[in-house]
Amino acid sequence: MKYTIAVIKGDGIGPEIVNEAMKALDAVGKRFSHSFEYRQVLMGGCALDATGEPLPEETVNICKSSDSVLLGAVGGPKWDTLPGDKRPEKGLLGIRSALGLYANLRPAVLFEPLRDACPLKPNIVSEGLDLLMVRELTGGIYFGERGRRSGKGGEEAYDTESYSAYEIERIGRTAFDVALKRKSRLTSIDKANVLESSRLWREVMHRLSGEYPQVEYEDMLVDNAAMQLVRNPGRFDVVVTSNMFGDILSDEASMITGSIGMLPSASIGVGSLGLYEPIHGSAPDIAGKDIANPLATILSAAMMLRYSFSLTDEANAIENAVYKALTNGYRTSDLASEGAKVVGTRKMGTVVAELI
Numbered sequence: 001m002k003y004t005i006a007v008i009k010g011d012g013i014g015p016e017i018v019n020e021a022m023k024a025l026d027a028v029g030k031r032f033s034h035s036f037e038y039r040q041v042l043m044g045g046c047a048l049d050a051t052g053e054p055l056p057e058e059t060v061n062i063c064k065s066s067d068s069v070l071l072g073a074v075g076g077p078k079w080d081t082l083p084g085d086k087r088p089e090k091g092l093l094g095i096r097s098a099l100g101l102y103a104n105l106r107p108a109v110l111f112e113p114l115r116d117a118c119p120l121k122p123n124i125v126s127e128g129l130d131l132l133m134v135r136e137l138t139g140g141i142y143f144g145e146r147g148r149r150s151g152k153g154g155e156e157a158y159d160t161e162s163y164s165a166y167e168i169e170r171i172g173r174t175a176f177d178v179a180l181k182r183k184s185r186l187t188s189i190d191k192a193n194v195l196e197s198s199r200l201w202r203e204v205m206h207r208l209s210g211e212y213p214q215v216e217y218e219d220m221l222v223d224n225a226a227m228q229l230v231r232n233p234g235r236f237d238v239v240v241t242s243n244m245f246g247d248i249l250s251d252e253a254s255m256i257t258g259s260i261g262m263l264p265s266a267s268i269g270v271g272s273l274g275l276y277e278p279i280h281g282s283a284p285d286i287a288g289k290d291i292a293n294p295l296a297t298i299l300s301a302a303m304m305l306r307y308s309f310s311l312t313d314e315a316n317a318i319e320n321a322v323y324k325a326l327t328n329g330y331r332t333s334d335l336a337s338e339g340a341k342v343v344g345t346r347k348m349g350t351v352v353a354e355l356i
């Protein structure tokens with residue numbers, strides 16, 4: 001099959017790590033007889049420098065007409081002092097909304113060879129960790145009504161958490177469908193003992209669970225979920241939650257794995273078009289030095305194959321190659337431990353591509 005992929009390399013280490021993800025995709029193409037056509041477009045600081053806009057219209061159009069989008073990272077000190085609407089991050093929010101991406105998928109996987117990087121006691125993660133957080137991305141308190149007013153105690157500020165049944169059902173279906181592609185277990189996280197929006201969330205999720213009898217479903221309050229993540233993280237498979245709870249819990253979950261350079265993410269919407277990127281930023285402190293860890297971006301490409309193209313064997317081939325590279329002792333300097341074969345960005349990408 002032939003797939004077109006819009007490629008946003010971005011700023012800082014973005015170009016270096018995306019090049020290695022493309023190397024992995026090309027190796028998959030060769031092994032499984034697919035061809036990937038890359039359309040490189042600008043976003044973030046490099047787009048500001050070239051066009052004066054963080055998200056040029058041409059970028060949006062090319063992304064919309066591609067089968068999927070691969071992104072490195074944007075931003076850096078050079079653009080930090082620009083006004084809000086000219087900041088590179090504006091490009092990120094803009095592209096997510098232009099593509100209608102309402103679900104953020106973030107796996108947190110503890111790779112056995114990196115077990116030492118996990119900050120939890122070994123007995124807590126003895127059964128490993130492989131969970132997927134599904135976070136609602138375009139609703140809730142981050143987009144609700146907000147403002148300042150004067151109240152009894154003087155100046156007040158408020159933000160509103162609001163979800164429609166439609167928005168909950170949409171993210172719920174995504175989570176149930178994703179659970180079917182994994183171990184078929186889903187935990188929905190809310191605060192239904194206090195919040196009305198969470199009570200509607202729970203009602204809709206229960207309704208949906210009737211449509212997915214193959215998925216083992218449970219509710220959990222967010223405070224308990226925060227605790228369970230550090231007490232028994234191996235109990236989770238897929239977790240679905242609102243925008244704000246997901247923002248906080250997904251960082252907690254990723255911290256458990258111990259390395260920011262290992263974690264991919266996907267933002268998806270209606271249809272198969274998605275945006276795939278590492279969770280880390282553009283790391284300007286190490287840009288251009290060939291030391292950035294490209295594995296989070298390579299694993300983001302694997303997520304693209306799985307979720308946008310439904311190419312499960314191909315996605316597994318990338319993930320297994322990453323696993324083997326680590327088992328064979330290859331490490332970029334952020335993961336270096338005693339006895340490791342410390343390699344640069346390009347070499348790590350080549351090792352993974354060869355193992356594919």
Ligand code: NAD
Pocket residue numbers: 013017072073074075076077089092260261277279280281282283284285286291292293294296334
């Ligand atoms: P960061 O994630 O870029 O870096 C945090 C630390 O982790 C740094 O020490 C960095 O060297 C290290 N690091 C990050 N990725 C790494 C990798 N692949 N390999 C090895 N080490 C890695 O976060 P920051 O420093 O807060 O932000 C830097 C810039 O990135 C800012 O301009 C910020 O706005 C932007 N940013 C962009 C995104 C995105 O594009 N999605 C996300 C977060 C931050």
